Amino acid sequence: MPLKREAGWYKDAIIYQVHVRAFNDSNGDGIGDFQGLAQKLDYVQELGVNAIWLMPFFPSPLRDDGYDISDYRSVHPNYGTLEDFKTFLLSAHERGIRVIIEMIVNHTSDQHRWFQESRSSPDNPKRDWYVWSDTDTAYRGTRIIFLDTEMSNWAWDPISKSYYWHRFFSHQPDLNYDNPAVCEEMWNVMKFWLELGVDGFRLDAVPYLIEREGTNCENLPETHAIIRELRKKVDDQFPGAMLLAEANQWPADLRPYFGNGDEFHMAFHFPLMPRMYMGLRLEDRKPITEILQQTPEIPASCQWCLFLRNHDELTLEMVTDIERDYMYDIYAQDKIMRLNLGIRRRLAPLLDNDRRRIELMNGMLMSLPGTPVIYYGDEIGMGDNIYLGDRNGVRTPMQWSGGWNGGFSVADPESLYSPPILNPVFGYQTVNVLSQKRNEHSLLSWMRHIIGIRRSTPVFGRGSIEFLFAANHRVLAYVRQLGKETVLVVNNLSSAAQAVELDLRRYKGNILIEMFGKNVFPRVGDLPYLLTVGPYQFFWFRLRHI
Amino acid sequence: MAEETLLTDDFLRQLINVGEVDILVGLPTHNNAKTIEPVLRAVQAGILKCFPRERVVIINADGGSKDGTPELVTGTSIDDVWRASKVYALRTLHAITTQYALGPEPGTALRMILAAADLLRARACVVLSPDSTAMEPDWLQRLVGPVYSDKFDMVSPIYSRQKFEGVLMRNLLYPMTRAIYGYRIREPYASEFAISGRLATDFVTSEVWNDEWGRSGAEICLTVTAITGKYRVSQSFLGTKTQADRSASDLVAAMRRTVGALFSSLDSNFPLWSTITDSQSVPTLGTQSELAPEPVRVDCERLREMFATGVAQLEPVFRSILSAATLCELQRIANLEISEFNYPADVWAKTVFEFAASYHKSIISRDHIVQALVPLYRGRTLSFLLENSDDHGDDIERSVESLCGEFERLKPYLLEVWADRK
Numbered sequence: 022m023p024l025k026r027e028a029g030w031y032k033d034a035i036i037y038q039v040h041v042r043a044f045n046d047s048n049g050d051g052i053g054d055f056q057g058l059a060q061k062l063d064y065v066q067e068l069g070v071n072a073i074w075l076m077p078f079f080p081s082p083l084r085d086d087g088y089d090i091s092d093y094r095s096v097h098p099n100y101g102t103l104e105d106f107k108t109f110l111l112s113a114h115e116r117g118i119r120v121i122i123e124m125i126v127n128h129t130s131d132q133h134r135w136f137q138e139s140r141s142s143p144d145n146p147k148r149d150w151y152v153w154s155d156t157d158t159a160y161r162g163t164r165i166i167f168l169d170t171e172m173s174n175w176a177w178d179p180i181s182k183s184y185y186w187h188r189f190f191s192h193q194p195d196l197n198y199d200n201p202a203v204c205e206e207m208w209n210v211m212k213f214w215l216e217l218g219v220d221g222f223r224l225d226a227v228p229y230l231i232e233r234e235g236t237n238c239e240n241l242p243e244t245h246a247i248i249r250e251l252r253k254k255v256d257d258q259f260p261g262a263m264l265l266a267e268a269n270q271w272p273a274d275l276r277p278y279f280g281n282g283d284e285f286h287m288a289f290h291f292p293l294m295p296r297m298y299m300g301l302r303l304e305d306r307k308p309i310t311e312i313l314q315q316t317p318e319i320p321a322s323c324q325w326c327l328f329l330r331n332h333d334e335l336t337l338e339m340v341t342d343i344e345r346d347y348m349y350d351i352y353a354q355d356k357i358m359r360l361n362l363g364i365r366r367r368l369a370p371l372l373d374n375d376r377r378r379i380e381l382m383n384g385m386l387m388s389l390p391g392t393p394v395i396y397y398g399d400e401i402g403m404g405d406n407i408y409l410g411d412r413n414g415v416r417t418p419m420q421w422s423g424g425w426n427g428g429f430s431v432a433d434p435e436s437l438y439s440p441p442i443l444n445p446v447f448g449y450q451t452v453n454v455l456s457q458k459r460n461e462h463s464l465l466s467w468m469r470h471i472i473g474i475r476r477s478t479p480v481f482g483r484g485s486i487e488f489l490f491a492a493n494h495r496v497l498a499y500v501r502q503l504g505k506e507t508v509l510v511v512n513n514l515s516s517a518a519q520a521v522e523l524d525l526r527r528y529k530g531n532i533l534i535e536m537f538g539k540n541v542f543p544r545v546g547d548l549p550y551l552l553t554v555g556p557y558q559f560f561w562f563r564l565r566h567i
Numbered sequence: 568m569a570e571e572t573l574l575t576d577d578f579l580r581q582l583i584n585v586g587e588v589d590i591l592v593g594l595p596t597h598n599n600a601k602t603i604e605p606v607l608r609a610v611q612a613g614i615l616k617c618f619p620r621e622r623v624v625i626i627n628a629d630g631g632s633k634d635g636t637p638e639l640v641t642g643t644s645i646d647d648v649w650r651a652s653k654v655y656a657l658r659t660l661h662a663i664t665t666q667y668a669l670g671p672e673p674g675t676a677l678r679m680i681l682a683a684a685d686l687l688r689a690r691a692c693v694v695l696s697p698d699s700t701a702m703e704p705d706w707l708q709r710l711v712g713p714v715y716s717d718k719f720d721m722v723s724p725i726y727s728r729q730k731f732e733g734v735l736m737r738n739l740l741y742p743m744t745r746a747i748y749g750y751r752i753r754e755p756y757a758s759e760f761a762i763s764g765r766l767a768t769d770f771v772t773s774e775v776w777n778d779e780w781g782r783s784g785a786e787i788c789l790t791v792t793a794i795t796g797k798y799r800v801s802q803s804f805l806g807t808k809t810q811a812d813r814s815a816s817d818l819v820a821a822m823r824r825t826v827g828a829l830f831s832s833l834d835s836n837f838p839l840w841s842t843i844t845d846s847q848s849v850p851t852l853g854t855q856s857e858l859a860p861e862p863v864r865v866d867c868e869r870l871r872e873m874f875a876t877g878v879a880q881l882e883p884v885f886r887s888i889l890s891a892a893t894l895c896e897l898q899r900i901a902n903l904e905i906s907e908f909n910y911p912a913d914v915w916a917k918t919v920f921e922f923a924a925s926y927h928k929s930i931i932s933r934d935h936i937v938q939a940l941v942p943l944y945r946g947r948t949l950s951f952l953l954e955n956s957d958d959h960g961d962d963i964e965r966s967v968e969s970l971c972g973e974f975e976r977l978k979p980y981l982l983e984v985w986a987d988r989k
Binding site for chain 2: 492
């Protein structure tokens with residue numbers, strides 16, 4: 022039974038991003054699977070999250086970790102069967118956990134039946150399902166995204182003796198959304214999964230659906246028209262289902278993806294993420310407040326999706342050159358850590374495994390306007406392996422215990438899909454769920470606590486935000502408000518204790534209740550409210566007029 | 568009763584908000600509204616261009632301006648600069664201002680700036696003149712760079728000047744400082760310089776501030792402290808220094824701040840300077856820029872009159888300060904027509920040294936001694952301008968170098984009068 026899809030459920034969600042392959046192996050073949058994931062749903066529930074976002078699990082040659090789909094209506098045999106998926110989905114819903122799946126709409130694998138047919142002959146009915154050309158000169162104004170591997174957005178197909186268009190790897194041909202049959206078939210695919218009960222889709226690479234000469238082939242009006250059409254069908258036939266946009270764009274370019282509340286329900290706020298890291302290292306709120314001030318208002322039914330890390334590199338596409346240089350110098354001095362325009366590292370290693378900074382970043386993630394996403398393993402401070410190729414270094418097996426393969430699989434270690442983290446700082450013997458569950462002061466325990474507070478306070482998911490520009494620029498303070506509920510958030514971005522005076526006169530008469538310890542702080546008066554905040558410390562205060 | 572504090576509570580509150588910085592830019596001001604904006608623009612552009620990642624604060628110590636100078640400092644947004652330059656500021660740039668109630672006192676302003684640098688643990692502190700309208704953004708790099716990146720403790724400027732500008736520096740402060748302390752620092756009394764956090768801390772906590780001359784001539788005391796404390800000193804060519812027109816009364820005040828402080832420094836540093844017999848160059852960065860000569864804007868006849876009148880009217884004072892031979896020579900020069908006027912370098916060096924020795928012995932009030940030097944300095948100024956009437960650039964530098972040679976050659980004479988004069 023699907024969970025009842027209340028309108029706007031995603032605003033109160035805390036999403037846990039999981040790769041089936043990396044989470045838990047139930048059959049001992051060295052690869053995570055749906056039965057294994059289902060076995061760990063109690064853990065997910067105890068963590069406190071109420072939604073799971075699954076990375077691609079469809080049949081695929083796995084040349085891009087599943088983002089190269091060869092069959093949209095099935096499950097990759099490595100991960101189980103469609104029945105296994107249905108069982109997992111049911112178990113998740115029984116625990117009140119919604120399930121969001123990936124939908125890679127822009128392109129398929131070159132092994133997909135559609136592409137095989139398309140390349141077979143210019144006369145094949147599927148020929149126009151992809152973007153073909155006799156030359157590689159069209160759409161010259163289009164940037165190349167995978168700079169480290171691709172020289173062009175066109176690739177020569179020796180079978181059909183013509184060029185096909187691809188925005189990502191050359192083995193991922195772009196679908197031709199000028200062809201109504203493609204739009205119709207993609208809707209049929211989505212409908213298939215919605216009828217099974219999934220609660221929403223993360224639509225991958227949506228800005229690139231349409232190509233037009235003389236443009237950069239991104240964010241085109243025709244692309245928005247296709248999204249509006251999909252959204253209408255979702256609303257009409259599966260009300261409450263959610264569409265989440267992956268569009269790595271500037272806020273002003275992202276805004277149209279919400280339309281008038283008739284395109285995406287949610288979109289990732291890509292530019293904010295690197296600026297949180299930047300603000301932390303600069304010990305200066307400026308990058309964060311600036312990007313949020315530049316972020317346009319979105320329709321009431323819509324929501325930003327916030328994250329600290331994900332399965333990709335920490336993207337630095339949405340920063341200026343000087344900011345990118347700074348981020349590389351600070352967070353990726355070793356060039357092996359860099360990939361494309363980004364940094365392929367996990368949260369804990371990025372922050373030097375500093376518990377205070379990890380907590381502060383999660384505190385901001387949970388308290389800034391939007392729905393937070395937690396990348397699997399970051400809740401226990403998992404490390405990465407920068408010596409694995411591409412982005413595989415941040416996709417290593419989940420570390421459940423200090424035992425065999427970190428509790429991920431009973432297979433021989435050599436047969437695991439990826440070597441687990443073994444180093445003495447981040448290895449599974451040191452960092453694992455089992456040991457952290459036994460320690461009430463562990464990062465995992467702390468994450469459960471903050472998630473619990475966040476979920477108990479709708480103001481974080483739905484409230485307005487107003488920045489308090491205290492004279493001390495090392496302190497990022499803001500007020501979240503929803504109805505009569507008001508929460509004051511004070512973050513110290515500095516490695517040193519700070520004194521800060523906050524202008525809270527409009528809240529005169531309120532007392533402040535610190536939300537983690539429930540302690541009462543002095544009443545707000547006419548004078549600036551003086552707080553001292555420890556290194557990387559943050560406060561959440563509920564304001565009460567008593 | 569509580570002890571009077573240098574920093575006001577409000578200023579302290581602002582400093583707390585700024586926190587630790589890498590670079591502190593100090594702007595001492597007093598009614599500089601007409602010139603402060605281009606200076607601020609140059610500073611901000613320099614920060615964006617040369618130090619985009621560093622934590623920088625601009626601190627304005629104002630001596631009670633009535634023309635809105637502090638408001639201009641705090642109201643000038645760096646956003647306008649980065650939009651124009653397309654260079655993005657990573658960090659918050661604080662510009663804070665504090666006023667001290669005692670009126671314009673360069674020493675007080677400098678002390679507040681250095682105290683702030685100490686509190687904020689600045690790695691480099693640069694002080695800039697609010698009337699340097701020719702300032703270029705690169706000045707910041709040239710001054711701060713050697714301190715910030717190359718571990719120098721003090722960077723002194725070298726300017727391209729018209730020959731009628733910087734005459735006190737060329738004829739007295741530079742030759743005297745060089746001969747006494749043995750370092751060839753072209754601007755020992757600079758309104759623009761950079762120092763390390765270490766030197767800022769040491770200087771602001773030194774005994775200099777307990778001395779009236781130290782307070783009023785803090786800049787030259789800072790240079791002397793850097794030399795005598797064996798700090799690493801360098802110089803940077805900055806370019807053109809425009810000089811605001813100053814009245815005659817400004818000269819007396821300037822002499823008090825500079826010559827008085829320099830003379831005063833000789834007392835406590837005698838064991839050091841008395842053993843120095845020559846001078847050494849200091850590392851100098853950059854290259855001198857050529858300056859198109861401008862016509863001399865000096866009334867030479869007026870200078871001659873002021874010199875002759877001074878020599879005549881102050882004869883009783885001079886009898887207690889100068890040797891008979893020197894006074895006699897001055898009286899001879901005072902009778903010369905302008906066409907044959909010449910105040911030779913050796914006579915000028917002896918004059919200065921005899922004044923320094925008298926100052927040391929406090930033959931009369933020290934302030935009167937410094938004031939009495941003013942008309943004689945005017946005579947030397949006239950002689951310098953006449954000697955170099957057709958010279959430019961390198962010629963003038965050779966003339967200055969020759970004068971420095973005389974000061975160094977006659978240093979034993981200073982030691983002699985220092986010990987003998989009653």
